[in-house]
Amino acid sequence: MAECSGGTDHVLRTIHQRVRSRRCGSLSSHDRSGAHLRTVRGIRTPVLSTCSGVACSRMPFAVPCPQSARSSAEKGIMIDIKGLKVHLGEFRLKDIDLSIDEGEFFVLMGPTGAGKTVLLEAIAGLVPIIDGSIAIGGCDVSRLPPEQRGVGIMYQDYALFPHLTITRNITYGLRYQKRKGTSEKLLRQLVDDLGIGHLLRRYPETLSGGELQRVALARALMVEPRVILLDEPLSALDQNFREEIRLLLKQIHRGSRITFFMVTHDFSEALTLATKAAIMNNGAIVQTGTIRDIFQKPSSSFVANFVGMKNVFPTEFNGSTAIIDTLAIEVPPPNTNSTGHIAIRPEDIVISLKPLESSMRNSFTGIVSGIIDQGFLYEVHVRVHDVVFKSLVTKGSAIDLELDVDKDVYISFKSSAVHIF
Numbered sequence: 001m002a003e004c005s006g007g008t009d010h011v012l013r014t015i016h017q018r019v020r021s022r023r024c025g026s027l028s029s030h031d032r033s034g035a036h037l038r039t040v041r042g043i044r045t046p047v048l049s050t051c052s053g054v055a056c057s058r059m060p061f062a063v064p065c066p067q068s069a070r071s072s073a074e075k076g077i078m079i080d081i082k083g084l085k086v087h088l089g090e091f092r093l094k095d096i097d098l099s100i101d102e103g104e105f106f107v108l109m110g111p112t113g114a115g116k117t118v119l120l121e122a123i124a125g126l127v128p129i130i131d132g133s134i135a136i137g138g139c140d141v142s143r144l145p146p147e148q149r150g151v152g153i154m155y156q157d158y159a160l161f162p163h164l165t166i167t168r169n170i171t172y173g174l175r176y177q178k179r180k181g182t183s184e185k186l187l188r189q190l191v192d193d194l195g196i197g198h199l200l201r202r203y204p205e206t207l208s209g210g211e212l213q214r215v216a217l218a219r220a221l222m223v224e225p226r227v228i229l230l231d232e233p234l235s236a237l238d239q240n241f242r243e244e245i246r247l248l249l250k251q252i253h254r255g256s257r258i259t260f261f262m263v264t265h266d267f268s269e270a271l272t273l274a275t276k277a278a279i280m281n282n283g284a285i286v287q288t289g290t291i292r293d294i295f296q297k298p299s300s301s302f303v304a305n306f307v308g309m310k311n312v313f314p315t316e317f318n319g320s321t322a323i324i325d326t327l328a329i330e331v332p333p334p335n336t337n338s339t340g341h342i343a344i345r346p347e348d349i350v351i352s353l354k355p356l357e358s359s360m361r362n363s364f365t366g367i368v369s370g371i372i373d374q375g376f377l378y379e380v381h382v383r384v385h386d387v388v389f390k391s392l393v394t395k396g397s398a399i400d401l402e403l404d405v406d407k408d409v410y411i412s413f414k415s416s417a418v419h420i421f
């Protein structure tokens, strides 16, 4: 990683300065030679191309920037999606509304088949939309071909051309641009900063996963995008490379004003990289907010379960008390709901053999009803009357406590660990 630090900041500042004055995309809906088409959602589409490299505001848009989009750009919004509908076979992307600020690192999460990739591809212009609008940098790009949208895209499987050298892969998106001098300078900088100089004459099949990922990143940055779309960029890498590329993405984001939109299944990736997030389910966005809010204040039992709250219970409230079955659980004030749900993260529930002398307001006796091995941790199920609580315990603690099924234990948690929705 040493070769990436410092210099990356420099090149990305350069990119940002250029991006401010020039707008450019990286995807093409057509390919003159017809040689490099790829099937995306049943549509024959080349992986990478480029626009003419002129400023968005100066682009000869087929659809002019609407006033509403311009005002959103003035508010610093880079991606502005309104009422977006996409139909693909039986699948429906339903009335998507989403605003992402310029320079944001935004993650999109959700279960498999939720529609995350379809949404990413709708932003890129790779799937046709039925209704709604997508504005990028204040310009309605809904009807624009991919190459005029100012986005770079990096796929999970890198999507490099096997028959092209690494140099030609990186510069593929510049085919229609006439800025040879500056491109060569940018290429040199990217190659230096990403530490891929020794790979330039080689072909993708001879590269490791981490090297391929760096090349894919260079290719996405080479077209000086305003927005980078990343579809699970780290999922194919092993743990070491994953950390390395994660750090690299963080540096790139910090050193530029590029807006990152990343699809991921990995919570630790989301927590380390992103500031804002959305959760999708069944073709709809079910919650958006800061990463902290998504993980700590889920707005529905679906999101609570999805982000691993584990302890999600329907409840009736009596002021700051939640009644579950016969249990009275103290919740944080003020609470004005009469019914709803509470959720508690398993790591916030402490198991002990004696009552804890602490400020934790909720403490109950129960019986261990199950112990599930989760690698470094055990998920321990404790039944309190008819309610089963799930707690995460390190293996060392489990041994110290001599935890076993049917053992009597105490569980304790703070009222502030109880989330209400």
Ligand SMILES: Nc1ncnc2c1ncn2[C@@H]1O[C@H](COP(=O)(O)OP(=O)(O)OP(=O)(O)O)[C@@H](O)[C@H]1O
Pocket (backbone or CB within 6 Å): 040, 041, 042, 088, 089, 090, 091, 110, 111, 112, 113, 114, 115, 116, 117, 118, 119
């Ligand atoms: N061209 C297509 N025709 C019909 N259905 C499609 C097409 N492309 C995608 N789908 C369907 O759309 C749904 C959403 O797919 P998508 O790839 O966006 O899911 P995802 O949330 O990214 O899932 P994963 O996390 O598994 O990648 C899936 O049910 C998929 O089968």
